[in-house]
Amino acid sequence: MSCQWRTTTNAPETVRKGRFLALLDYFCVKAYIFIMVTLAAHSESPIVPGAISWVDKLVLATVNAPYSRNISSAILEECLAKVMIAGWPAHLASFFTELKPELVLRFASEHGVSHSNLTASYEAVKDFSGESNPGLFFAVTD
Numbered sequence: 001m002s003c004q005w006r007t008t009t010n011a012p013e014t015v016r017k018g019r020f021l022a023l024l025d026y027f028c029v030k031a032y033i034f035i036m037v038t039l040a041a042h043s044e045s046p047i048v049p050g051a052i053s054w055v056d057k058l059v060l061a062t063v064n065a066p067y068s069r070n071i072s073s074a075i076l077e078e079c080l081a082k083v084m085i086a087g088w089p090a091h092l093a094s095f096f097t098e099l100k101p102e103l104v105l106r107f108a109s110e111h112g113v114s115h116s117n118l119t120a121s122y123e124a125v126k127d128f129s130g131e132s133n134p135g136l137f138f139a140v141t142d
Helices: 002-009 011-042 054-064 073-081 089-098 101-110 115-129 134-141
Strands: none
Touching: 054 073, 054 089, 054 101, 073 089, 073 101, 073 115, 089 101, 089 115, 101 115, 101 134
Protein backbone atom coordinates (compact mmCIF):
# COMPACT_ATOMS: atom_id res chain seq x y z
CA MET A 1 0.00 0.00 0.00
CA SER A 2 2.82 2.43 0.76
CA CYS A 3 4.35 1.98 -2.73
CA GLN A 4 1.00 2.65 -4.33
CA TRP A 5 0.56 5.78 -2.22
CA ARG A 6 3.95 7.18 -3.36
CA THR A 7 3.28 6.68 -7.05
CA THR A 8 -0.10 8.35 -6.87
CA THR A 9 1.05 11.34 -4.82
CA ASN A 10 4.22 11.94 -6.88
CA ALA A 11 2.57 11.48 -10.29
CA PRO A 12 2.62 15.20 -11.28
CA GLU A 13 6.29 15.48 -10.28
CA THR A 14 7.16 12.35 -12.27
CA VAL A 15 5.39 13.73 -15.31
CA ARG A 16 7.26 17.04 -14.99
CA LYS A 17 10.59 15.22 -14.74
CA GLY A 18 9.70 13.06 -17.74
CA ARG A 19 8.78 16.09 -19.83
CA PHE A 20 11.92 17.91 -18.77
CA LEU A 21 14.12 14.93 -19.66
CA ALA A 22 12.35 14.51 -23.00
CA LEU A 23 12.85 18.21 -23.75
CA LEU A 24 16.50 18.02 -22.70
CA ASP A 25 17.00 14.94 -24.90
CA TYR A 26 15.37 16.73 -27.85
CA PHE A 27 17.69 19.74 -27.57
CA CYS A 28 20.76 17.54 -27.11
CA VAL A 29 19.92 15.64 -30.30
CA LYS A 30 19.32 18.90 -32.19
CA ALA A 31 22.63 20.34 -30.94
CA TYR A 32 24.49 17.15 -31.88
CA ILE A 33 23.04 17.17 -35.41
CA PHE A 34 23.91 20.86 -35.84
CA ILE A 35 27.50 20.30 -34.69
CA MET A 36 28.00 17.26 -36.94
CA VAL A 37 26.57 19.01 -40.00
CA THR A 38 28.72 22.07 -39.35
CA LEU A 39 31.85 19.97 -38.91
CA ALA A 40 31.13 17.95 -42.04
CA ALA A 41 30.67 21.12 -44.08
CA HIS A 42 33.78 22.90 -42.81
CA SER A 43 36.25 20.19 -41.94
CA GLU A 44 38.50 17.57 -43.40
CA SER A 45 38.59 15.86 -40.03
CA PRO A 46 38.74 12.06 -40.05
CA ILE A 47 36.46 12.21 -37.00
CA VAL A 48 33.56 13.19 -39.20
CA PRO A 49 32.67 10.33 -41.53
CA GLY A 50 31.75 11.50 -44.98
CA ALA A 51 33.56 14.82 -44.65
CA ILE A 52 34.50 16.00 -48.11
CA SER A 53 37.98 17.39 -48.76
CA TRP A 54 38.59 20.86 -50.16
CA VAL A 55 39.94 19.25 -53.35
CA ASP A 56 36.69 17.35 -53.88
CA LYS A 57 34.64 20.48 -53.14
CA LEU A 58 36.57 22.54 -55.67
CA VAL A 59 36.58 19.82 -58.33
CA LEU A 60 32.86 19.12 -57.99
CA ALA A 61 31.94 22.81 -57.92
CA THR A 62 33.85 23.36 -61.17
CA VAL A 63 32.77 20.17 -62.93
CA ASN A 64 29.08 20.39 -61.96
CA ALA A 65 28.61 24.15 -62.43
CA PRO A 66 27.41 24.23 -66.05
CA TYR A 67 25.17 21.16 -65.83
CA SER A 68 21.83 20.38 -64.20
CA ARG A 69 22.90 16.80 -63.44
CA ASN A 70 25.60 16.53 -60.77
CA ILE A 71 28.36 13.95 -60.62
CA SER A 72 29.68 12.84 -57.22
CA SER A 73 33.33 12.36 -56.34
CA ALA A 74 32.73 8.59 -56.05
CA ILE A 75 31.30 8.39 -59.57
CA LEU A 76 34.06 10.61 -60.94
CA GLU A 77 36.64 8.41 -59.27
CA GLU A 78 35.02 5.28 -60.73
CA CYS A 79 34.91 6.79 -64.23
CA LEU A 80 38.61 7.67 -64.03
CA ALA A 81 39.67 4.35 -62.49
CA LYS A 82 37.71 2.25 -65.00
CA VAL A 83 38.39 4.53 -67.98
CA MET A 84 34.69 4.84 -68.77
CA ILE A 85 33.21 8.05 -70.09
CA ALA A 86 29.73 6.73 -70.91
CA GLY A 87 27.06 8.65 -69.08
CA TRP A 88 29.33 11.51 -67.98
CA PRO A 89 31.33 12.72 -71.01
CA ALA A 90 30.63 16.43 -70.48
CA HIS A 91 31.59 16.28 -66.81
CA LEU A 92 34.79 14.41 -67.59
CA ALA A 93 35.64 16.89 -70.34
CA SER A 94 35.15 19.70 -67.81
CA PHE A 95 37.32 17.81 -65.32
CA PHE A 96 40.22 17.60 -67.73
CA THR A 97 39.88 20.98 -69.46
CA GLU A 98 38.61 23.44 -66.83
CA LEU A 99 40.74 22.44 -63.85
CA LYS A 100 44.40 23.23 -63.31
CA PRO A 101 46.64 20.21 -63.91
CA GLU A 102 47.77 20.23 -60.27
CA LEU A 103 44.18 19.88 -59.10
CA VAL A 104 43.44 17.03 -61.54
CA LEU A 105 46.54 15.17 -60.36
CA ARG A 106 45.74 15.83 -56.69
CA PHE A 107 42.17 14.54 -57.08
CA ALA A 108 43.45 11.40 -58.79
CA SER A 109 46.09 10.90 -56.11
CA GLU A 110 43.63 11.34 -53.23
CA HIS A 111 41.23 8.84 -54.79
CA GLY A 112 43.84 6.24 -55.71
CA VAL A 113 43.44 6.56 -59.48
CA SER A 114 46.58 5.24 -61.15
CA HIS A 115 48.60 7.43 -63.48
CA SER A 116 48.01 5.03 -66.37
CA ASN A 117 44.21 5.06 -65.86
CA LEU A 118 44.22 8.85 -65.59
CA THR A 119 46.18 9.10 -68.83
CA ALA A 120 43.87 6.62 -70.57
CA SER A 121 40.79 8.52 -69.35
CA TYR A 122 42.25 11.81 -70.56
CA GLU A 123 42.99 10.34 -73.98
CA ALA A 124 39.48 8.81 -74.22
CA VAL A 125 37.83 12.12 -73.31
CA LYS A 126 40.09 14.01 -75.71
CA ASP A 127 39.24 11.61 -78.56
CA PHE A 128 35.52 11.75 -77.75
CA SER A 129 35.11 15.50 -77.23
CA GLY A 130 37.99 16.93 -79.22
CA GLU A 131 38.88 19.14 -76.24
CA SER A 132 42.31 19.06 -74.68
CA ASN A 133 44.33 20.77 -72.00
CA PRO A 134 47.93 21.32 -73.14
CA GLY A 135 49.15 21.89 -69.57
CA LEU A 136 47.56 18.67 -68.44
CA PHE A 137 48.82 16.73 -71.44
CA PHE A 138 52.42 17.19 -70.32
CA ALA A 139 51.57 16.47 -66.67
CA VAL A 140 49.67 13.28 -67.51
CA THR A 141 52.09 11.89 -70.07
CA ASP A 142 55.19 12.35 -67.86
